[in-house]
Amino acid sequence: MDASVIAAKDLRVALVGLPNCGKTALFNRLTGSRQKVANYPGVTVERKEGHFVGPSRRRYLVLDLPGTYSLSPTTLDEAITRDVALGRLAGEQRPEVVVLVADATHLALSLRLVLEVKRLGLPLVVALNMSDLARRRGYALDRERLSRELGAPVVETVAVAAGGADELVRELERSGALAPAVASAAAAPAADWRDPTPEEVRASHVEAARILKAIGYRVPLRSRAAVQFDQVLMHPVGGMLILAALLFFVFQAVFAWAEAPMEWIDAGVASLANALNAALPEGVLKSLLVDGIVAGVGSVLVFLPQIIILFFFILALEDSGYLPRAAYLLDRVMGSVGLSGRAFIPLLSSFACAIPGIMATRTIPNVRDRIATIMIAPLMTCSARLPVYALLIAAFIPDRAVGWMNLQGLVMFALYFAGIVSALAVAWVMKWRSKGARYHPLMLELPDYQWPNLRNLAFGLWERVQIFMVRVGGIILAMMVLLWFLSSYPAPPPGATGAPIEYSFAGMLGRALQVVFAPIGFNWQISIALVPGLAAREVAVGALGTVYAMSGNDPDLATTLTPVIAQGWPLATALALLAWYVFAPQCLSTLAVVKRETGGWRHPLIMAGYLFGLAYLAAFVTYRVALAFGGG
C-alpha cells in the first residue's frame, strides 16, 4: 500500500493514556469512526488508526493505542503502545505528535505517565478528558498552571459530546510541532530510550504529587448514592443474587420482547417466497431462489431481533459501569479454578464473539493464565449460537410459564449457564494439571456509575446489526447457494421414489456422516448441516432450512423450519443438538485466531480436540438420558 504517500501528507498523532480514560471515545470523536467503546479497561488491545481533516485542510492520521500505566510494559498490549511511541514496530512510522489523554477525574494516576511520555521528546498535547463530568462532580484544578508545570499545552475534552474535541483540534493546528522539519525529526525512532530505574520511578511519583499540589487539584468525596450502590451491588451474597437476577431477566426479555418482530420478519420471508413461487416458472432458478436462498437465509435472518435485544442489555450494562463490579464479584470464583482476575474482560467479550475475547487476553501478563483463558473462551456462548438455540427452543420447549418465569427463557439461561460452568470446570482441570500455578489477584479500576450513553448504545447496536447482516448477505448466502447445488445434483435416477436430495452429493455426504452421528441421535439432515456449520455456527440453521426445503414437495417448507423439525425430530435429538452446540468449536475463524495468538498449531489442535470430544460426549449422554426418560 501507499504508506509512504499517506505519511508524507498526514500528521501522525498518537493517543496515549491510561486504560479507560476515554481514548477510543476521543478517537471516534476525532475521526468519526465507530470503534467499540466500553466503560471498563482493556477494550483496545492493539493500535487502530483513522483520519480527519483540520480547519486548515491538513490531514491527520490518528492512532488509538492500548491503555497503559507506564512505558515499561508488563503485558502485550502495553508493549504495543511502548513500541509504537518509540518507533520500534516494523512497518510503523513513529508518531509526530502525542496526545496524552488524561481522565480529569483520575488525574493523579495519569500524571506519572505524562512525565514519562515527556521523555520521548515528541511534541505533546495533554487532553483532560471527561472534564465536564469532573466539573459537575466538584473536581478543581488550575489548568494554566498545569500547562506551565508540564511545559505542554493542556486542553479540555469531552469525548462523548458533539464538539467535545474542538479545542484539541485547534491546539493541534496551532502547535509549532506541525512544521515539517520538526515533525520529521520527531518521527525518527528513539534509539536511546531505556526503562526508568526504580529511583527515577520514585522521583516521578514525588514530582507528580508536587504538581498536583501546585495546581490545587481537589478530589471531591464520592457521592453518597454511589457508595450505597456499591455496598449493595458488590455485596458477596446480595451482589451475586442481583447479578444472577439481571442475567435471568435479560434472557427472559430476549424471548418475550422479540416475538412480534420475529413474526414480522417471518411473514416478510414467507411473502417473498410466495411471490417468487408465483412469478417464476418451474426450473432450477426458482429452486435456487426459493429452496436455496430464501429458505436458508430467511431461517437465519429471523433471529435478528433477539440478537439486538441481547446486545442492547450487554451494551447498556457495559456503559453504566456495572460490569467491572461484576468482575470483582466473580473474581473469587474465577480464582478458585485457577483463572486470573484479568480473565473476566476477555471472557465477557467472548459472549459477543470469541475472537475479540481471545485477542483481549493480551492484557493478561502471565503466559499460563493467558493460555488457560484462550482455551476456555470458546465455551462462552457467542452470539452465533443464539440462532441455533432459539430455533431448537422455539421448536421443542413449550412457551408456558413456570411460576413467574417463562420456560423458554429459563432453558436459554440454562444453556448460557452450562457454557460458563463448563469453562470453569475446564479451567479447574488445567489448574490441576499444571502444578505450581498460583493465583494472580485482580486489580481493576472501578469506573464511576453513569447513565448509558445513547450514542454509544446506538452505534453498538448498529455495529451488531451490520455484522449480522454482512454474515447473512456474505458467507451464509454463499454457503446456501453451494448447499443448494450439492443438494440438487446429481439428479435422481429414473424411477427413484425418494426425495431428490437423497440421491444428491449432500444426501450421500449426510448418510456417510450419519454413521458417526447416529449414536448421538443426529439424522442425516443434521449431519449435512454440521459441515457448512463449521465455517460459522449459525450457518447450520440456514443449512437446515435449505436441506428441509429440498427434502419435500410442500412449498411452505421453504419458510417454516420450526414446525418441520418440531414434528420430525424426537425431543432427545433436539436436546442432544443443544448439548453439542454448548461445546462444539464450529468456528474456523476462532481456531485461526488461536493459532495466531499462541504462535503455532498445538493449542488450536488441542482446543478443537477437547471441545469436539466434550461435544460428542455431552450430546451422547443427553441423548441417552432423554431416551431413557421417554424423549424418543
Place this chain on the structure above:
Amino acid sequence: MLQQLVAALAVAAAALYTAWALTPARARFTALSRLEAALGPGPLRERLVRPLLKRALPAGGCASCGSAPAAAHVPPRRAREP
C-alpha cells in the same frame, strides 16, 4: 437453458467467495500484495485490487473477527531491539 446458466454462475460465484472468505488472512494479504505489484497501473489495480487490499489491511479489535468485513488481520512484526 438461460436459467441453468444463471444458476451455474451463482454457484461459481458462491464457491469463489467461500474459498476467499475461508482463506487465512495472511495468505489473502500476501496474494493481494503480489497481485498489486504484478499488475501495472490501470483500472483493474485501482478499482479492484486496491480496495480489496485496503479491506485486508491489518485491523484490530472487533474488526479482526471473522464476521467483520475485513476478516484479515496480520499482526505487525516487532522490530529488533536496538
